[in-house]
Amino acid sequence: MEPLYLVVGIVLLIAGFVDILWTTLWVDGGSGPLSGRLTTGVWHALRTVTGEHNKALSLAGPLILTLTLAMWIGVIWIGWTFVFASYPLALVNTHTGGTADWAGRFYYVAYTMFTDGNGDYTPVYGGDVWEIASALTTATGMAFVTLGVSYVLTVLGAVSDKRSFASTVTGLGHRSEALVRTSWDGEDFQGLDLTLETLASDLSTLAEQHKAYPILHYYHSEKDDRASAVAVPIFDDALAIFEYGIPDDRSLDPAIIENGRSSARSYVETLDTAFIDPAEEVPPSPDLDRLREDDIPTVSDEAFADELEELTEHRRHLLGVVRADAWEWPPVEE
Numbered sequence: 001m002e003p004l005y006l007v008v009g010i011v012l013l014i015a016g017f018v019d020i021l022w023t024t025l026w027v028d029g030g031s032g033p034l035s036g037r038l039t040t041g042v043w044h045a046l047r048t049v050t051g052e053h054n055k056a057l058s059l060a061g062p063l064i065l066t067l068t069l070a071m072w073i074g075v076i077w078i079g080w081t082f083v084f085a086s087y088p089l090a091l092v093n094t095h096t097g098g099t100a101d102w103a104g105r106f107y108y109v110a111y112t113m114f115t116d117g118n119g120d121y122t123p124v125y126g127g128d129v130w131e132i133a134s135a136l137t138t139a140t141g142m143a144f145v146t147l148g149v150s151y152v153l154t155v156l157g158a159v160s161d162k163r164s165f166a167s168t169v170t171g172l173g174h175r176s177e178a179l180v181r182t183s184w185d186g187e188d189f190q191g192l193d194l195t196l197e198t199l200a201s202d203l204s205t206l207a208e209q210h211k212a213y214p215i216l217h218y219y220h221s222e223k224d225d226r227a228s229a230v231a232v233p234i235f236d237d238a239l240a241i242f243e244y245g246i247p248d249d250r251s252l253d254p255a256i257i258e259n260g261r262s263s264a265r266s267y268v269e270t271l272d273t274a275f276i277d278p279a280e281e282v283p284p285s286p287d288l289d290r291l292r293e294d295d296i297p298t299v300s301d302e303a304f305a306d307e308l309e310e311l312t313e314h315r316r317h318l319l320g321v322v323r324a325d326a327w328e329w330p331p332v333e334e
Contacts, residue, residue: 002086009082013140016075020144023068024151027212034075035068036214042067043218052326054222061219065155068215069148076144080109080137090130091121113141151213158209159219162228165202166221169231174224176237177290180246184296189242193256199235200260207266217276220325229325233318236264237286244307245288250297268317279319282312283329 019032031039042064050056084090084105091100091108100108100121108121112134123130172195173179183192206228210216221227239260242251251257271278285308288298298304308315322329 002088005082006086009079009084009086012075012079012082016072016079017140019075020072020147024147027208030211030214034071038068038071039064039215039218047326054220054326057220057326058222061159061215064215064218065152069152072144072148076140077106077109077113080113080133080140081105083133084109084130087130089124090133092124094120094122109137112137114145155213155215158206158213158216161202161209162206162216162219163221163226165199165206166226166228166231168199168202169235170225173234173238175290176234176241176286177288179234179238180241180291181294181296184294186295188250189252193252196239196252196256196260200256200263203232203235203260203263204266207263207270210267210270214270217270217321217324224327227325227327229321230327232264232267233283233315233322233329235260236315236318239264240308240311241286241288241291245286245291245298245304247297247299264318265314268314268321271317271320276320276324278313278316279323281316281319283315283319283322 015034019034022029022032023035030036043060046057046060046063081102084100085102089099091105092098093100093104104121123134169179172182180189183189183195217229224230239257243254243257243261285305288301288304291298319329
């Protein structure tokens, strides 16, 4: 008996199971301890190696997801191999009758995890413990496949949702001021209420998806008009303009604005689960002169700046999201 091998195997199995269950089933937990560090490590390495080239970074999400699945397989696979290695006579070769070496144990665990086995190796005769261990190996393999497939499908669905949200926002304007101008008809902001309500609902869903699956932060879009990290600040700054930059008698329903702001705050709360830090500086404020060019009524720049002060911390967090996704703070000049 090799107690050290048994301990190493059990520790690896526990670490793998905890990380898988944490990442795939714990909605409020974010990424597990292992997958979370793998995710941020790969992302930072890619940014360094590729020089933040958008085409290359667009491969980050699929690569991270693949490496996460491979890590889970590897940890469980190696863990069970060490468990069977803890007792030299645990497995025997059905053809020669000899005990399995390291390669044989590694091979046995692999086909036991993902198939019903092929009979080349078998638990030692009368070894009830090793027969049970073999059954557990198969069970963990099947559980991993089920959770892994469900996780992949859920993440890919959420990626489509975040890109759809970004496309809708940037379709209204690539700057917050442009979004505000889009609906101005010379008298009021006609028809924008329903659009903002829909966007707020979509952003709230997106925030929950990011909280449950922080890997979404690293699905980088090749173009900024499909990047939620760009779209959320545009949307949030547009709401700030409506709340603080437009006189109350010409602005939108305060309930609609607050609903949107609440969704943006929920999105910002996902930063902790993705190991994203707020920026040290505050991003540039929206330019009200762009609205005045279209004769849109605004408050003074001084009054707007004073009100915007209370959003300083919130906007620093949003700038952190933008930079973590290798973009610059909006706006992009049109």
